[in-house]
Amino acid sequence: MSASLHTVPSLPAERRPGCPFDPPAELLEAQQHGPISRYTHPGGKPGWMITGYDLVRSVLADPRFSSRKDLLNVVDFELPPAPPGEFLLMDDPEHSRYRKPLVGRFTVRRMRMLTERIEQITAECLDAMEAAGPSADLVAAFAKPIPTIVICEILGVPYEDRASFQEQIDAFMGGEVSDEELIAAYTATQEYLARLVAAKRANPTDDVLSELTDSDLTDEELKGISLILLAAGFDTTANMLSLGTYALLRNPDQFAALRDDPALTDGAVEELLRYLSVAKTFHRTALEDVELGGRTIEAGTTVVLSFHTANRDAGRFADPHALDLGRQAGGHLAFSHGIHQCLGQQLARVEMRVAFRALVDRFPTLRLAVPAEEVALRPESADIFGVKSLPVTWDAK
Amino acid sequence: MTAPRLTADRDRCIGAGMCAMTAPEVFDQDDDGLVLLLHPEPPADHRTAARLAVGLCPSAALALHDPAAGDP
Ligand code: HEM
Numbered sequence: 001m002s003a004s005l006h007t008v009p010s011l012p013a014e015r016r017p018g019c020p021f022d023p024p025a026e027l028l029e030a031q032q033h034g035p036i037s038r039y040t041h042p043g044g045k046p047g048w049m050i051t052g053y054d055l056v057r058s059v060l061a062d063p064r065f066s067s068r069k070d071l072l073n074v075v076d077f078e079l080p081p082a083p084p085g086e087f088l089l090m091d092d093p094e095h096s097r098y099r100k101p102l103v104g105r106f107t108v109r110r111m112r113m114l115t116e117r118i119e120q121i122t123a124e125c126l127d128a129m130e131a132a133g134p135s136a137d138l139v140a141a142f143a144k145p146i147p148t149i150v151i152c153e154i155l156g157v158p159y160e161d162r163a164s165f166q167e168q169i170d171a172f173m174g175g176e177v178s179d180e181e182l183i184a185a186y187t188a189t190q191e192y193l194a195r196l197v198a199a200k201r202a203n204p205t206d207d208v209l210s211e212l213t214d215s216d217l218t219d220e221e222l223k224g225i226s227l228i229l230l231a232a233g234f235d236t237t238a239n240m241l242s243l244g245t246y247a248l249l250r251n252p253d254q255f256a257a258l259r260d261d262p263a264l265t266d267g268a269v270e271e272l273l274r275y276l277s278v279a280k281t282f283h284r285t286a287l288e289d290v291e292l293g294g295r296t297i298e299a300g301t302t303v304v305l306s307f308h309t310a311n312r313d314a315g316r317f318a319d320p321h322a323l324d325l326g327r328q329a330g331g332h333l334a335f336s337h338g339i340h341q342c343l344g345q346q347l348a349r350v351e352m353r354v355a356f357r358a359l360v361d362r363f364p365t366l367r368l369a370v371p372a373e374e375v376a377l378r379p380e381s382a383d384i385f386g387v388k389s390l391p392v393t394w395d396a397k
Numbered sequence: 398m399t400a401p402r403l404t405a406d407r408d409r410c411i412g413a414g415m416c417a418m419t420a421p422e423v424f425d426q427d428d429d430g431l432v433l434l435l436h437p438e439p440p441a442d443h444r445t446a447a448r449l450a451v452g453l454c455p456s457a458a459l460a461l462h463d464p465a466a467g468d469p
């Protein structure tokens with residue numbers, strides 16, 4: 001580690017033109033100086049930026065670092081605790097009280113059992129896309145509808161509510177609307193989920209939400225859980241599908257490799273997770289003074305963990321900035337590590353394996369319909385990175 | 398020589414399924430999502446996958462004790 005302490009300018013720094021998949025230059029430069037750098041949160045509070053793979057991983061596994069929303073020390077006013085059920089921003093034992101009843105519903109085995117249904121949903125999206133072709137916006141035709149329908153089925157959103165429900169979550173996830181519209185969409189989603197929980201309690205159906213009404217969780221808590229499943233599971237998967245396709249189309253040799261070798265699919269999904277790291281950064285706050293990489297993190301200080309930069313650490317992944325579907329990308333941090341590691345990861349994996357496979361099988365000649373530089377990207381300020389739309393075309397059969 | 402032996406701490410397990418995904422012959426998850434050890438002494442051809450799964454477990458719930466490698 002270098003003796004001098006490197007300082008990272010306040011985020012969000014934008015990505016370099018022509019390198020839409022790489023972390024901003026400021027973060028890559030910080031990593032060159034060492035795994036931990038001085039950093040000032042955009043709200044003005046002093047903190048730390050961690051970009052080294054080993055150090056990010058060890059903070060995530062360390063109970064001396066908290067996920068609690070009300071301990072976040074990034075702005076100069078106090079933040080409220082996470083609402084009931086929103087356990088992403090809680091510590092144990094509260095966190096595990098909510099997570100425990102859920103894990104049995106998202107196991108490797110139960111998610112594999114959804115494979116056939118997800119194949120069906122995907123085929124229907126691709127049928128519609130093909131019928132309207134030979135060009136499409138891949139975000140609207142493919143990347144968004146697949147995870148939306150899947151999460152609706154898991155929560156048991158009735159068919160007739162889907163269209164209006166999707167509009168609401170689009171508005172509050174897309175980040176492309178005014179503040180008032182955002183609040184309106186958020187409130188509408190909250191109200192809808194409250195009604196949904198009440199309906200499932202009255203008339204249980206065959207879905208995860210109905211199963212959860214058979215527990216000691218209150219309606220308010222179930223609403224929070226539904227909201228977090230939605231918020232954590234929908235936008236992430238949708239952006240992996242669209243940004244992942246964009247990355248494959250900008251690396252035609254990798255697109256061809258995946259298309260020509262179905263055995264590459266599972267590994268390709270892991271490598272796209274690593275390479276894209278759409279959930280870019282997370283925060284943790286020190287509960288006590290902690291020695292880290294030769295520095296002392298004082299109790300109460302919030303550190304930023306750059307998952308994206310850590311997943312590009314040359315000390316862990318050879319030639320880290322290359323998209324290489326054949327590599328062993330296991331151990332990447334795209335789903336985090338420690339007690340908050342993604343609850344929905346096995347579901348997301350099945351969705352991505354099925355969807356990417358079906359896409360390249362159906363459209364072997366898929367390509368961008370606009371020059372690659374013209375694809376509109378989300379601003380770096382968005383929590384989840386991605387493309388706004390992805391115009392594609394193909395040779396009609 | 399004794400074979401490597403696995404242990405799983407179900408109180409630590411957070412049900413992320415990394416083990417069941419990485420070494421399905423050795424680990425499974427029960428109906429509550431928690432780890433089940435199928436082979437506490439994994440046969441030689443599953444040892445590499447088991448070792449990988451131990452390293453990937455997000456909550457340090459798994460351990461591999463390998464007398465040959467000097468572990469207790
Ligand atoms: C490719 C898609 C996805 C990515 C990249 C992703 C990423 C993540 C990450 C990085 C975390 C941990 C954050 C932290 O450590 O603070 C997380 C947690 C979580 N994810 Fe995912 N996720 C994805 C899909 C899903 C899906 C499909 C669902 C559910 C249906 C889901 C539900 C959750 C929940 C509930 C948590 C909170 C877990 C906890 O705090 O214990 N995610 N996700």
Ligand code: SF4
Pocket residue numbers: 405409410411412413414415416417424426430431432453454455456457458459
């Ligand atoms: S990898 Fe660890 S936390 Fe995940 S299911 Fe297996 S033992 Fe439990």
